Amino acid sequence: MSDIIPLATTTQPTTQPCKLHPQSMCPAFGSLRILTRIEGSHPVMATDTGCLYGLTFVTHFYGASKSIVAPQLGTAELMSGQVVEGTRAAIEVAAKEPGARLIPVVSLCVAETAGMPEELLPRRIGDAEVVLVRVPAYAIHSHPEAKDIAVAALLNRLAEREGHVNSKSVVLLGEVFPADPLMIDAILRRMGVSETIFLPGRSIDDFRRAGRAGALAPLHPFYKESINTARNWGMPVVGGAPVGITGTYAWLKSIGNILGLDPALVQQVADEERAKATALVAERPLSGRVMVTGYEGTELAYARMLVEAGAEVPYVSTSIGQDPLVLPDELWLKAHGTKEVIYRKALEEDVAAIDRYAPDLVFGTTPLASVAKERGIPAMYFTNQLASRPFFLTGGMSATIEFVASVLTKGERYRWMQEFFTTAE
C-alpha cells in the first residue's frame, strides 16, 4: 500500500460555498416514519447495527411507538451471504405480531442489503403482505423523497384497480397536520367531491381504496414515483396545492376541472376562499425578512405563503432535488422577490445566506437554527415548529402566519440570550 494513490484533482468554484455538510435527515427515516405509523404494519429493517440504532431512535421519536425487528447482519452474515435468509427469518418474527397485515422490508445502504432480490422474499405471510422498500441513502439523498418511495411501493402492491372507480373521489397525498384533512375534506365536499382519501395515514385500507379514486392530488412536491404510479393507471394528477391565496384558488379550480365538478359551484367556493384569505392578509399582514430553509421538501410552499402574507423571503433552500413538480413554486417565488432557491442544500450555503441577507427570522435545520441564534437572530427548527401546524387553505394560512408574526416580535429575547452567552463578563 505504499504506492501513491492516483486521485482526481479537486476543483471547486470559489464563488459558491462548498457543499461540505449536506442537510437531510437520514433519507431512510422518511420511509420508516410512514411505514411504522400504519396500523398492522411491522417493518423489518435489513441493515447494519449502527444504521438500525440511529433509524429506530429517530423513528421512535418522530414516527410511532413500534417495536422493529431486523436480521443480525455483521461481517459473518454478510460474508456468508445470509442476508436473504436472515431477512426471511425476521419476516417470520414480524408476522407473529398481533394484527400483522403488512411487513415492509426496508433495505438500506449496506451494499449487500441495498441489492436484496425481491423475488427471494415471500409476497405474503399469514395475513400480511410483504413489500420491499429500497431506500439506500446514497441514492435517495433526502428523507422527503424516501416518503415517496415508501408510498409508491405500497400503492403498487396494495391499490385495488378492479371494480367501480369513484370518479368524484380524490386521493390527497402528503403528511399533514391532523386538522388539515378535515378542512380540505369539508371544502372539497362543498364543491361536489364525494370522498377524500388522505395518504399516507394510519389505515392500510386507504392504500387499497386509493386505486379506485378519480384523481390524485399530491399536497407536497416530492411524490414523483407515486405520481408515476397514478399516471400508469391513467389516473389524473392535480398539480399545485391549496396553499396561500393564489395557490389555493388555482388548486380548487384545477380539482373542479379534473373531476368534472359543477363549474359554477367550484367558482363560488374558490371565490369565497380567495376572499377569506385576502381579507386575512389585509387584516394581519406580515412584515420582516424571513429565511425558509428546512429539509422537509415543503419549503417553497411555505415561502410562497409567507410572501403572499407580506413577508420578504430572499432565500429558500431545501433538501430535495430540482424537479418539474417544484418549478411552479420556484418561478412564482422568483417573480415575487426571492433571489435564491437552493436544492440539495448544504449547511455552508444557508450560513452564507444568513450573512448575505441579515434576516429577521430563520426557519432551518437544527444546525442552521443554532448558527442563527449564535448571531442573535430569532430562529426555529422548521420541522418541529412550522411543519407541525395547520398549513392548508385559509385556516392553515391563518395558523401559520399568526405563528410567524408572533416569532417576528421575539428578536429582543434572542439578542439578549446571545449577548448573555457571548460576552465574557
Place this chain on the structure above:
Amino acid sequence: MPPTVLRDLSDTSGYWAAVWSMCPMPDVHVICDAPVGCFNLVGTAVPDYTDAVPHIENLTPATMTEQEVGGKGTQDKVKWTYDNLAAQGILKDKHVIVVSTAESEMIGSDHSALVKQLGVGTRFYYSNSLAEDEWAGRDRVLRWLWDEYGATQSAGIATIPTAVNIIGPTYGCFNAPSELAEIKRMIEGAGGTVNIVYPYETTLSDTPRLAAAAVNVVLYKEFGTGLATDLGKPILYAPFGMQDSISFIRELAAHLGTSVQAEAFIRNEKRTTLQAVWDLWRGPQGDWFGTLDMGVVAGLSHAEGIARFLGDEMGMKVVFAAARPRRPGDYDNESIRQHIHKRAPSFLFGSMNERIYLREAGSKYTNFIPAAFPGPAVRRAVGTPYMGLRGCVYLCQEVVNRLYEGLLNFLPVDAAYAALRSPAAAIATDSHGNIPWTSDARTLLDSTLEKLPYLPRISASRQLQMTIESLARQHGHQEVTRELVEAGLAETKQ
C-alpha cells in the same frame, strides 16, 4: 446456525462509538466515510436527544453517493472533503481522523495509505462497524487514541501521587454529566485530584498526560477497561449504592495515601448527603421499598448498580436486571418484551425500547424511569446522578415522588367536574346499591388485578369495579357477568 433476529437495538456500532468518543475533544476533526444518513444520525439527529447539543460541529462527511458505491470507491471524496475543509481554515490546529463506516467497509474502503497523502498527522481509524458493537468499539477507540496520540509521547511524564483519571464519558453516555460530577466530588472528597476526564473534558493533544495519574477510575464498566489496563495503574470502577460508594472512597484513598481525609469525608457524608436516605428510611416512605418490585435494562454499570442499591440495600424486589452488553443469562429485548407483556413491575428503569413494550402492554400503572439510551432525555443538570452517594439520594427521591404522583392520580375527584366536560363520564360514578357478581366474573377481575403492581392495585380495583358495575346498570343487568367484566376491562385499557 439459524440467523439471529434482533429486536430494537440497545446499542449501536463501532462507527458511532468512534465518532462519539473522538468529537468531544475540540482539537479533533473527524471526516466520516459515510452516506448522508450516517452523518446526520450520528452528528445531529441523535445527539440532539442524547446529549442536548444542536449538532456535533467537528464532524464532516465524505458524502458517499451511487458513484462511490458503484465501483469508484470513496478515496477521491475523502480527499476532496479534506482539501475543502483545509481551504476554509477549518482544519487549522486540528488532528484530522478519517473514520470508516459499515457502508464504506462493505465496499472495501481502506484509507490507511490515503491519509499519508493528506495533511501531516492525518490518521485513519477503521471502525470495524460490521463486527464491533458499541461497547467493544468504545473500548477499542480509547486504546487506539492512547496508542496513536499518547503512549510514545508520555515517556517523560511522572506520576502525580494523588492524581486520578476518569475514563469513559463521551457523547451518547446516559446521564454522564451528573454521574461525572458526583464521581469527581467523591474523588476529591477521598483526597484525590482529578487529572483528566477522558475524553469528555480534555483535548487530544493532552492525551499523553493520562500517564500522570496514580489511579484510573472507569466510569462505565461496559467500556474503558482496555485503556485503563494499558495505562498500567490501579483501576477502580465508579460505584452505585451506599456500601460500594464507601468502599470506593476507602480503596481510592488507600491507593493515594489519603485515608485520614477519606474517613473524615465518609463521616461527614453520612451526616449530610446520606442523611436524606436515613430520613426517608425511618419515615413512612421507607416502608414502601420492600413492597415494590422493579426491573432494569441498561448499560452494565447502571443495570448492576441500580439493582444493587434499590434491590440489595433498599429492599425492592428485582424481577429482572438485564445488562447491555448482556452478561450470560441476561434477557435479550425479545425476552424483556415478553416479560413486560405478561406482567410489568411497578418500576421499570430502561430505554425507549422498554417504554414501547410498556405501551404495547397497556401498563399505565408502571413507573418508567429513563436509565439508558436509546431514547430522548435531557440529562444536562448535574444534580440527577444515579452513581455514588448523591445517586442513592436521587434514586430514593425519584422512586418516592413517582409513588406520590401515582397515588395523587388515584384519589377521587368529585365527578361533577368530569360531567361538565362529558356527560358520559358521570355514569361511571352514578352508583346506588350493590350488584351481585357471578363467581366467574369475580375470578376474572381478581386475576386481572393480580397482574398490577401492588400499590395501584387497591385504587385500580375500586375504579374497575365501578366502571363494570355502571356498565351493568347501563345495560339493565341484574348481575355482573364475565362478559361485562371483559367489556369493562376493554374500556379501561383505552
